[in-house]
Amino acid sequence: MPTVTARRPSRAQASADKRELILRAAITQFARRGFFQAQVADVAREAGVAAGTVYLYFENKDDLLISIFEQTMRDAIDEARRALEGVADPVERLRRLARVHLGRLGQDRDLAVVFQVELRQSTKFMERFSSTLLQDYLQAIGEAIAEAQTAGLFRREVSPSLAAKMLYGALDEMATNWILSRRRYRLAAQADEVVDLFVHGMKR
Amino acid sequence: MPTVTARRPSRAQASADKRELILRAAITQFARRGFFQAQVADVAREAGVAAGTVYLYFENKDDLLISIFEQTMRDAIDEARRALEGVADPVERLRRLARVHLGRLGQDRDLAVVFQVELRQSTKFMERFSSTLLQDYLQAIGEAIAEAQTAGLFRREVSPSLAAKMLYGALDEMATNWILSRRRYRLAAQADEVVDLFVHGMKR
Amino acid sequence: MPTVTARRPSRAQASADKRELILRAAITQFARRGFFQAQVADVAREAGVAAGTVYLYFENKDDLLISIFEQTMRDAIDEARRALEGVADPVERLRRLARVHLGRLGQDRDLAVVFQVELRQSTKFMERFSSTLLQDYLQAIGEAIAEAQTAGLFRREVSPSLAAKMLYGALDEMATNWILSRRRYRLAAQADEVVDLFVHGMKR
Amino acid sequence: MPTVTARRPSRAQASADKRELILRAAITQFARRGFFQAQVADVAREAGVAAGTVYLYFENKDDLLISIFEQTMRDAIDEARRALEGVADPVERLRRLARVHLGRLGQDRDLAVVFQVELRQSTKFMERFSSTLLQDYLQAIGEAIAEAQTAGLFRREVSPSLAAKMLYGALDEMATNWILSRRRYRLAAQADEVVDLFVHGMKR
DNA sequence: TATGAATGAGCCTTCATTCAT
DNA sequence: AATGAATGAAGGCTCATTCAT
Numbered sequence: 001m002p003t004v005t006a007r008r009p010s011r012a013q014a015s016a017d018k019r020e021l022i023l024r025a026a027i028t029q030f031a032r033r034g035f036f037q038a039q040v041a042d043v044a045r046e047a048g049v050a051a052g053t054v055y056l057y058f059e060n061k062d063d064l065l066i067s068i069f070e071q072t073m074r075d076a077i078d079e080a081r082r083a084l085e086g087v088a089d090p091v092e093r094l095r096r097l098a099r100v101h102l103g104r105l106g107q108d109r110d111l112a113v114v115f116q117v118e119l120r121q122s123t124k125f126m127e128r129f130s131s132t133l134l135q136d137y138l139q140a141i142g143e144a145i146a147e148a149q150t151a152g153l154f155r156r157e158v159s160p161s162l163a164a165k166m167l168y169g170a171l172d173e174m175a176t177n178w179i180l181s182r183r184r185y186r187l188a189a190q191a192d193e194v195v196d197l198f199v200h201g202m203k204r
Numbered sequence: 205m206p207t208v209t210a211r212r213p214s215r216a217q218a219s220a221d222k223r224e225l226i227l228r229a230a231i232t233q234f235a236r237r238g239f240f241q242a243q244v245a246d247v248a249r250e251a252g253v254a255a256g257t258v259y260l261y262f263e264n265k266d267d268l269l270i271s272i273f274e275q276t277m278r279d280a281i282d283e284a285r286r287a288l289e290g291v292a293d294p295v296e297r298l299r300r301l302a303r304v305h306l307g308r309l310g311q312d313r314d315l316a317v318v319f320q321v322e323l324r325q326s327t328k329f330m331e332r333f334s335s336t337l338l339q340d341y342l343q344a345i346g347e348a349i350a351e352a353q354t355a356g357l358f359r360r361e362v363s364p365s366l367a368a369k370m371l372y373g374a375l376d377e378m379a380t381n382w383i384l385s386r387r388r389y390r391l392a393a394q395a396d397e398v399v400d401l402f403v404h405g406m407k408r
Numbered sequence: 409m410p411t412v413t414a415r416r417p418s419r420a421q422a423s424a425d426k427r428e429l430i431l432r433a434a435i436t437q438f439a440r441r442g443f444f445q446a447q448v449a450d451v452a453r454e455a456g457v458a459a460g461t462v463y464l465y466f467e468n469k470d471d472l473l474i475s476i477f478e479q480t481m482r483d484a485i486d487e488a489r490r491a492l493e494g495v496a497d498p499v500e501r502l503r504r505l506a507r508v509h510l511g512r513l514g515q516d517r518d519l520a521v522v523f524q525v526e527l528r529q530s531t532k533f534m535e536r537f538s539s540t541l542l543q544d545y546l547q548a549i550g551e552a553i554a555e556a557q558t559a560g561l562f563r564r565e566v567s568p569s570l571a572a573k574m575l576y577g578a579l580d581e582m583a584t585n586w587i588l589s590r591r592r593y594r595l596a597a598q599a600d601e602v603v604d605l606f607v608h609g610m611k612r
Numbered sequence: 613m614p615t616v617t618a619r620r621p622s623r624a625q626a627s628a629d630k631r632e633l634i635l636r637a638a639i640t641q642f643a644r645r646g647f648f649q650a651q652v653a654d655v656a657r658e659a660g661v662a663a664g665t666v667y668l669y670f671e672n673k674d675d676l677l678i679s680i681f682e683q684t685m686r687d688a689i690d691e692a693r694r695a696l697e698g699v700a701d702p703v704e705r706l707r708r709l710a711r712v713h714l715g716r717l718g719q720d721r722d723l724a725v726v727f728q729v730e731l732r733q734s735t736k737f738m739e740r741f742s743s744t745l746l747q748d749y750l751q752a753i754g755e756a757i758a759e760a761q762t763a764g765l766f767r768r769e770v771s772p773s774l775a776a777k778m779l780y781g782a783l784d785e786m787a788t789n790w791i792l793s794r795r796r797y798r799l800a801a802q803a804d805e806v807v808d809l810f811v812h813g814m815k816r
Numbered sequence: 817t818a819t820g821a822a823t824g825a826g827c828c829t830t831c832a833t834t835c836a837t
Numbered sequence: 838a839a840t841g842a843a844t845g846a847a848g849g850c851t852c853a854t855t856c857a858t
């Protein structure tokens with residue numbers, strides 16, 4: 001067999017591409033119609049494949065939603081890791097996390113809708129999410145806060161975990177507001193504002 | 205003939221009671237199974253009525269969800285109005301709003317689940333919600349913030365509307381976290397902490 | 409007890425009146441919506457009584473339809489009997505029957521709709537109808553025809569029963585056409601035309 | 613490779629066949645139980661397919677009834693057109709129309725029941741029917757009659773449209789009678805008798 | 817007699833999933 | 838690997854009928 005040229009993608013690559021294609025279609029459809037309202041057939045049509053084909057790449061409809069979540073989180077975590085590399089200042093770490101968070105969602109409105117709305121449908125799913133990745137995220141924030149406290153930058157009397165939830169909640173709300181707002185503005189731009197407010201508080 | 209006692213409830217009262225009963229059952233079932241997974245028959249069974257009876261009091265399944273929202277909001281708004289009566293200090297106003305917000309949800313876990321999870325299923329519903337009542341709420345917060353700025357209590361360079369979203373986001377996140385957490389703690393207790401943090405920020 | 413005056417109708421009369429009222433409402437509703445589409449509640453509302461009241465006067469929904477039929481037929485037969493009294497000429501008898509037939513239906517469009525359309529819904533009902541009253545009617549026509557044949561007025565080679573069906577079919581078609589036509593014309597006026605054409609066809 | 617034989621039906625053919633199969637089953641079931649009493653599941657069972665399959669070929673239950681009507685009318689019109697080809701004599705044209713009319717219904721009792729009984733359920737449907745195809749049919753009859761009048765074969769004083777309705781009514785009645793009668797006789801045989809009687813009646 | 821709230825059986829329709837081709 | 842026709846379980850909703858008042 002001759003060497004595989006770059007022109008013809010390998011079989012594994014072709015398969016991964018189609019998987020990607022379907023996942024992308026699912027994001028679009030779930031965002032447009034909502035998870036329960038969107039039919040598997042809608043996703044297949046959007047992807048330009050037959051309904052049955054979806055089941056060659058995904059277990060079932062739920063698996064589509066879960067895969068969207070996992071795939072996106074994997075990518076986001078990678079990006080966050082790179083963004084934090086070599087950054088020692090805890091406040092700057094918070095700022096970078098916030099930028100990745102809002103930057104990613106702000107880049108892809110459909111994805112943002114799926115994350116802010118569709119993924120929160122079932123307590124079952126949310127429990128699953130919140131017991132792992134969300135906890136990791138909150139922990140990362142919490143650690144930066146604790147560090148800042150240790151470094152004497154932040155007040156010590158505030159619980160780091162409560163403060164972490166608060167920062168996360170604020171960022172999350174920005175994302176949800178951006179989706180629902182009719183105005184078109186850059187979501188990412190709010191990352192710094194939120195972190196600033198978080199750091200300084202409202203007091204003069 | 206002596207005055208008719210209140211013993212026997214009027215027909216209108218009985219009807220309102222049954223409506224209330226079904227709504228309560230819907231909250232329980234939607235919280236337990238999720239809106240799409242819960243069947244109208246489940247709600248009816250929970251309420252101890254026949255399935256058809258639900259349709260005497262509500263248009264359809266969607267109407268149940270919408271009614272839960274509207275009924276709860278009406279009550280909450282009433283309570284908030286009473287809580288703010290005669291309170292001039294803007295920071296105290298924020299504190300009272302936060303207490304009502306978390307106090308109500310913390311009192312009724314099922315209701316909190318419906319509000320934090322089930323009501324956010326569809327962009328359609330969220331748009332409806334966010335375009336009216338949520339805006340009112342954010343406005344009320346924003347006004348208190350602006351007042352505090354005018355009074356020289358808060359920094360002037362922060363946008364009141366952004367700050368309002370941030371405070372709301374933080375409270376909302378507390379509620380969601382409370383639902384999803386396995387630990388049992390008093391949600392209402394976090395209202396003051398959140399407001400304190402919001403007001404002071406993290407800076408020393 | 410004082411003599412019952414004519415002012416206050418007897419109890420039996422009042423009951424008969426309400427029965428009549430409901431039956432009339434049923435005719436209107438069945439004509440407007442069709443038997444299966446019309447709900448018992450519609451009939452009750454039209455009659456100005458509660459839904460349950462219908463069941464004090466009629467067995468069930470089917471009974472409404474059957475009662476309309478029977479009541480109307482009873483009246484029609486009475487009228488026909490009076491119209492034929494002392495009329496010896498068989499052709500004139502046919503003419504009178506046709507006039508009663510189209511005259512009655514032409515007087516009450518809703519009733520005509522129920523008769524021409526709604527009553528023919530189920531083979532079950534039609535079989536019941538056709539095996540008794542329709543047969544009587546066809547027989548009455550057939551007898552007049554046979555008489556006319558005996559009297560040498562009509563051709564003998566035509567089967568009286570076939571000819572009877574044909575005349576009935578023609579009258580029935582006039583009624584159906586009248587209902588469905590947008591034009592408003594006097595149905596009764598066609599009785600003579602149909603009979604003329606028929607008689608001419610049967611003439612020796 | 614040898615020529616593909618017709619053994620394996622094309623996909624389009626298979627689809628058309630299944631549609632036909634379901635339509636046939638609907639005719640049987642509607643005739644046996646009546647349109648409103650027959651369930652879609654009954655039709656599916658009769659056709660040997662799953663209930664959901666019906667909805668791959670038809671919009672909904674109503675569409676089944678409408679499709680029976682349209683399909684049958686299309687076929688009947690084709691046959692009638694062929695039967696009238698090259699026939700100039702107006703009386704013979706009437707005779708041929710009558711033969712097609714009763715011949716078709718007499719060949720398929722279930723179909724006849726659907727046409728004579730079930731399709732007449734709703735004024736809505738009847739209006740739709742009577743405003744188009746029935747009018748065409750009456751027109752075709754009426755034209756033959758008018759021609760016969762012009763040719764001096766029929767009396768001129770009778771309105772062709774009234775006479776057409778009469779002939780149609782007579783044929784229609786024969787069909788209805790045939791369905792409801794317990795006796796088994798050849799419906800088609802009555803076509804000539806009816807036309808003879810009609811023609812005799814119209815003769816100058 | 818009359819009411820009308822309550823019942824619950826019944827049915828149309830949807831759609832995730834399968835599987836023969 | 839891909840297709841898409843077929844499946845059939847499931848569920849929202851209707852409405853004839855009942856019955857406590």
